[in-house]
Amino acid sequence: HRILWISDVHQYDISLSNLMVYWTLSGLMMSVINNWDLSLPENRSGSHEHTGMIPFMVMDLLTKKAIKGKVEQMYQYIAESFFWVQIFCLQYEDGKLLSKDRPLDYW
Secondary structure, eight states, X not given: OHHHHHTTEEOOOOSGGGEEEEEOTTSOEEEEEOOOTXXXXXXXXXXXXXXXXXGGSOGGGGSHHHHTTXXXXXXXXXXXXXXXXXXXXXXXXXXXXXXXOOGGGGO
């Protein structure tokens, strides 16, 4: 993702449906973005749109100024969205919502 960002191809829609997780042979869990259909080079028309799922978007992109397209997208926003998806996933185990002892219940 970072390499494409540096190359001015930006994927703004970080959400559960756009992430894929897999285990490497050495036992590391890897997460990758798997949906690039709305991605455009930054210099193309329409590429400044702020797509994404609201629960995982940063607050800076939910302001009136951002909705009008007046907020510059930064890589830290994408990283923060990824962080929020990971926090959301802590509430689930084996694809099912935990009914008790959820990590965020104590937060």
